[in-house]
Amino acid sequence: MMLFDTHAHLNDQEAFPDVEPALARAGEAGVRRIVVPGYDRASCLRALALAEQHPAIYAAVGFHPNDAASVTEQDLADLEQWVTHDKVVAVGEIGLDYHYDTPRDVQERILRTQVALARRVRKPVVIHDREAHEDIVRMLDEEGVVHVGGIMHCFSGSVEMMHQCLALGMHISLGGPVTFKNAKKPVQVAEAVAEDRLLIETDSPWLAPHPHRGKPNESAYVKLVAQRIAEVRGVSPDELAQITWRNACQVFSLPEVLGDGETL
Numbered sequence: 692m693m694l695f696d697t698h699a700h701l702n703d704q705e706a707f708p709d710v711e712p713a714l715a716r717a718g719e720a721g722v723r724r725i726v727v728p729g730y731d732r733a734s735c736l737r738a739l740a741l742a743e744q745h746p747a748i749y750a751a752v753g754f755h756p757n758d759a760a761s762v763t764e765q766d767l768a769d770l771e772q773w774v775t776h777d778k779v780v781a782v783g784e785i786g787l788d789y790h791y792d793t794p795r796d797v798q799e800r801i802l803r804t805q806v807a808l809a810r811r812v813r814k815p816v817v818i819h820d821r822e823a824h825e826d827i828v829r830m831l832d833e834e835g836v837v838h839v840g841g842i843m844h845c846f847s848g849s850v851e852m853m854h855q856c857l858a859l860g861m862h863i864s865l866g867g868p869v870t871f872k873n874a875k876k877p878v879q880v881a882e883a884v885a886e887d888r889l890l891i892e893t894d895s896p897w898l899a900p901h902p903h904r905g906k907p908n909e910s911a912y913v914k915l916v917a918q919r920i921a922e923v924r925g926v927s928p929d930e931l932a933q934i935t936w937r938n939a940c941q942v943f944s945l946p947e948v949l950g951d952g953e954t955l
């Protein structure tokens with residue numbers, strides 16, 4: 692089984708002071724590639740360092756909406772450099788978060804700036820959307836995201852919103868919440884999403900799947916996400932792993948076959 696964890700914060704140094712034990716367990720669980728997205732300056736630099744050290748780790752770089760208020764002109768200038776790194780596969784995670792109180796106009800400016808950058812360098816975006824469903828769809832549409840595509844990470848919207856995102860060329864990534872006992876919308880989305888747009892992730896150290904809910908999450912648990920979605924879609928876990936592997940390689944422009952020495 693070849694699993695692709697499309698979103699793991701191994702760059703969170705409080706959760707992962709040493710990444711090696713988590714990488715070893717991920718490898719044992721069948722995880723073969725991991726994308727580590729940045730969210731602020733330090734985490735972007737850490738994601739780049741991890742991608743340079745580990746052949747099977749790739750980075751995304753960007754400024755998260757919760758950090759938008761502290762982003763400087765220098766940060767944005769540096770981001771333009773970081774995105775050109777050959778192990779940077781996406782711009783992210785970026786987006787809108789209306790749960791916390793970062794001013795919405797500031798979030799919007801930082802989001803639009805980064806989608807425009809993604810278009811210039813022709814790399815996909817990794818989108819964080821919390822309680823901002825209508826605005827994120829509208830702004831991604833206005834910024835022409837369809838030209839680069841990307842990922843709705845840990846998608847929490849409805850089936851209707853999912854269709855709007857697919858029309859914008861986006862992939863839908865599901866994580867731990869699809870396994871929760873009381874999950875409704877993520878399960879409906881898991882059932883309905885087009886086979887060629889489905890991805891899996893952990894968002895570790897957050898959002899651990901059942902039966903680890905509420906505890907620290909790690910890439911090995913992406914297998915539990917794959918198993919649950921396989922059950923919902925009526926396919927085997929192996930088949931689900933294959934489908935999501937192929938989709939992840941496609942969205943990040945990576946070869947489906949592992950390179951020499953590309954192991955966790």
Ligand code: NI
Pocket residue numbers: 698700728784894
């Ligand atoms: Ni994240």
